Amino acid sequence: MSIENKTEFILEMRGLCVDGYSNEGWMPILKGIDLNLRRGEILGLIGESGAGKSTLGAAAMGYVRDGTRFASGSVNFDGIELTFATEAQKNALRGARIAYVAQSAAASFNPAHKLIDQHCEAPLQHRLRTKTAAQKDAIQLYEQLRLPNPKEIGFRYPHQVSGGQLQRAMTAMAMSCRPDLLIFDEPTTALDVTTQIDVLSAIRDIVRVYNTAAIYITHDLAVVAQMADRIKVLLRGKEIEEAPTRNMLLSPQEEYTKSLWAVRRFKSPSKPAPKEGEKSLVSLHNIHASYNKNDKIVDDVSFEIFKGMTVAVVGESGSGKSTIARVMTGLLPPDQGNVRRMDKPLPLHYKSRSREQLRQIQMIYQMADTALNPKIPVCEIIGRPAEFYSGLQGAELKGRVEELLELIELDPAEYYNRRPSELSGGQKQRIGIARALAADPEIIICDEITSALDQLVAEGILRLLDRLQRELNMTYMFITHDLATVRAIADFIVVMKDGKVIEKGTKEEVLRPPHHSYTELLLSSVPEMDPDWLSDLLKQRG
Amino acid sequence: MGDITFLILKRLGFGLMTLLIVSIVIFFAVELLPGDIAETVLGQAATAETVEAFRNKIGLNRPAFVRYFEWLSGAVTGDFGVSLVTDNPVGNAIAERLSNTLFLATYAAVIAVPVAIFLGILVALLRNTIFDRLTNIATLASISSPEFFVAYILIIYLSVKTGFFPPIANLSGNMSFPELLTRTFLPALTLVLVTTAHMMRMTRAAIINLLAEPYIEMARMKGVSRWKVIVRHTLPNAWAPIITVVALNMAYLITGVVLVEVVFVYPGIGQLLVDAVSKRDFPIVQACCLIFAATFILLNLAADVGAILSNPRLRNPK
Numbered sequence: 001m002s003i004e005n006k007t008e009f010i011l012e013m014r015g016l017c018v019d020g021y022s023n024e025g026w027m028p029i030l031k032g033i034d035l036n037l038r039r040g041e042i043l044g045l046i047g048e049s050g051a052g053k054s055t056l057g058a059a060a061m062g063y064v065r066d067g068t069r070f071a072s073g074s075v076n077f078d079g080i081e082l083t084f085a086t087e088a089q090k091n092a093l094r095g096a097r098i099a100y101v102a103q104s105a106a107a108s109f110n111p112a113h114k115l116i117d118q119h120c121e122a123p124l125q126h127r128l129r130t131k132t133a134a135q136k137d138a139i140q141l142y143e144q145l146r147l148p149n150p151k152e153i154g155f156r157y158p159h160q161v162s163g164g165q166l167q168r169a170m171t172a173m174a175m176s177c178r179p180d181l182l183i184f185d186e187p188t189t190a191l192d193v194t195t196q197i198d199v200l201s202a203i204r205d206i207v208r209v210y211n212t213a214a215i216y217i218t219h220d221l222a223v224v225a226q227m228a229d230r231i232k233v234l235l236r237g238k239e240i241e242e243a244p245t246r247n248m249l250l251s252p253q254e255e256y257t258k259s260l261w262a263v264r265r266f267k268s269p270s271k272p273a274p275k276e277g278e279k280s281l282v283s284l285h286n287i288h289a290s291y292n293k294n295d296k297i298v299d300d301v302s303f304e305i306f307k308g309m310t311v312a313v314v315g316e317s318g319s320g321k322s323t324i325a326r327v328m329t330g331l332l333p334p335d336q337g338n339v340r341r342m343d344k345p346l347p348l349h350y351k352s353r354s355r356e357q358l359r360q361i362q363m364i365y366q367m368a369d370t371a372l373n374p375k376i377p378v379c380e381i382i383g384r385p386a387e388f389y390s391g392l393q394g395a396e397l398k399g400r401v402e403e404l405l406e407l408i409e410l411d412p413a414e415y416y417n418r419r420p421s422e423l424s425g426g427q428k429q430r431i432g433i434a435r436a437l438a439a440d441p442e443i444i445i446c447d448e449i450t451s452a453l454d455q456l457v458a459e460g461i462l463r464l465l466d467r468l469q470r471e472l473n474m475t476y477m478f479i480t481h482d483l484a485t486v487r488a489i490a491d492f493i494v495v496m497k498d499g500k501v502i503e504k505g506t507k508e509e510v511l512r513p514p515h516h517s518y519t520e521l522l523l524s525s526v527p528e529m530d531p532d533w534l535s536d537l538l539k540q541r542g
Numbered sequence: 543m544g545d546i547t548f549l550i551l552k553r554l555g556f557g558l559m560t561l562l563i564v565s566i567v568i569f570f571a572v573e574l575l576p577g578d579i580a581e582t583v584l585g586q587a588a589t590a591e592t593v594e595a596f597r598n599k600i601g602l603n604r605p606a607f608v609r610y611f612e613w614l615s616g617a618v619t620g621d622f623g624v625s626l627v628t629d630n631p632v633g634n635a636i637a638e639r640l641s642n643t644l645f646l647a648t649y650a651a652v653i654a655v656p657v658a659i660f661l662g663i664l665v666a667l668l669r670n671t672i673f674d675r676l677t678n679i680a681t682l683a684s685i686s687s688p689e690f691f692v693a694y695i696l697i698i699y700l701s702v703k704t705g706f707f708p709p710i711a712n713l714s715g716n717m718s719f720p721e722l723l724t725r726t727f728l729p730a731l732t733l734v735l736v737t738t739a740h741m742m743r744m745t746r747a748a749i750i751n752l753l754a755e756p757y758i759e760m761a762r763m764k765g766v767s768r769w770k771v772i773v774r775h776t777l778p779n780a781w782a783p784i785i786t787v788v789a790l791n792m793a794y795l796i797t798g799v800v801l802v803e804v805v806f807v808y809p810g811i812g813q814l815l816v817d818a819v820s821k822r823d824f825p826i827v828q829a830c831c832l833i834f835a836a837t838f839i840l841l842n843l844a845a846d847v848g849a850i851l852s853n854p855r856l857r858n859p860k
Binding site for chain 1 (some may be wrong): 755756757759760761762763764765766767770774775778779854855858
């Protein structure tokens, strides 16, 4: 049954509720959302993880993921009621009149088929074009989205194309039937800042050219400011507020929105510079490293880390920054060069390092989900390194674990026996920090530890690390692609590109103009909360 | 392409090594069997002289490793020695039986593989429905019953009670091809029933495993029907485990059919092996074992190569 009722809106939602199935039965994910979208308009949806943004985006296509269901309310697409529509009716719309652009293009393209075949699938499925016409159209869209070699790139397989290009190819695929409505689900979250700019401007141009309405889902305010005409803020399945972009940026009304806007104001106060002639705690000397002989990942990298300081290693994916961490910890012995601690060489392979040397360098990982064993309770995760390195037993060990839990601001009484699956993302990352601290290390290597977290949570982690640094005189090496994090926490910055150090120095030296041209490119590519930022930047760059 | 050729050559090398080790195991395992070969073959009535003469004739008095290398160099050129019972070359005895077994295996595979994969796709599509559950129960039942039991059930219903097919699959040289197919239908059907379940369930599992992938959701968001999602988007990425289990079942069809051959009195290599063991005809036992080992290794190799070729990343390097 479909209710025909044309209005000025291409999409209307009224009191939409979607439930998700969990251990406790059906729980609401969306709790009564109202939404109006005019033809050709872009609505930004913003919120933290768990806010229900993706569920809302999928619901706009009449799609509910496995384990979720429409509970009540309506989704009306151009007069067609999607909550009542049959699967066949919805299939006729999907891809043809409503199209979807997913977060990870690498995972959302089928690895077994060429890009252009996947592109042409929807037009052929919906009998809108012949194969030749669809291919010709694909090449035209590739050109409009400024993909290199538009005539040839479609005939490659997904793994042969870079992430930023895949994301644009996916946008082209979504445009293949010239839909009335596009759903963008965090399309640039997985990309480097420099690549993000190309994708954002390509997306913005193409929806303008074809006057396509769009819902743009993201957790990044600065990004949504560039893309959307209006912004809607979600929190735990409810709308907090909605307003035109400029109003929303200038004068958010609700407390929650203000807190989102205020994030990233955190700045660690600068520390006194190391004394003249002070020995560096850890230093790298002319490191060359590779995973196989022909493919050099790290090329002649040297820098020093002083006690009590935070060194940020910044670069895009593939710049070799994580490899540096593997070299320091001895997981990957370098081809050339050496690693020194207090000016004495450390054995290059971790197996040749003494337990004491292993204790001194600890790591925290990006994905707390995969770095913590889900079956082991928190007390063992933290207790194990404390026992291994310090030989603590029984009550002493328990005391130490409780002390560590207090250090990371989790109540020992509540969290001592929990398992990682019973913790939130930010809490898991805190356990990762406690595990590193349990060894009582001299330096902690933090590998992209905030990039999988929401901004508010990430800020909490940065504040915690900063506090620990002051209290314990801890030293950090911070590996990140996020310049906002660098601004917040770094004392020294090492900028890397293609395995080489492009620039290094104190934060003031690196961040104050004049910049090295690559640093300038990185800095200027970080989106700002100004709706005109992208247009101005593109104008400047010509 | 260079990478793939190298990978295949490497696997082939490992396969040959394995076969060599297996040949050592087979030869010396037979050596270790209790009792004197000559006495057993000649029977209790044999005199000491005839036994000694027999030992000399087949070279039992020479050191085992010398005989091993003679046997191995013969086997490489296809000469497996002479049957102790009939004095005929082992190669001749095996050739006919092996071709019969290969025929039956092919017959069963040609039916079982497409049926298994098609059913696997179908139950993956209709997962958690009544059809899925019933198919599950039926295939589990057929996989858990011993094949001789399945064979006798088939004989009762398709032969004794209805007379559709002959209960015994004896072959003669001048049969027409359709007649051959009819005669061997029941053993082939037995093999189909015991192998289909395994392959079908793996196909179902391999497909369902991939349904949570983002590219499957993407395909559904493009309005692709459920059937096409499975066939076009899931199956091409599910080949590796399916190929592996198909290869394992093919190996079973060649090496594991002894019971079925015995029930239907089918002159295959399994029967030959059983006869040879009871008569202590060791050259034939050794040759059969070596052929079985080679079959397993070859089919596993084929599965590995198939899995590699089904991976677009390896087929189309950057």
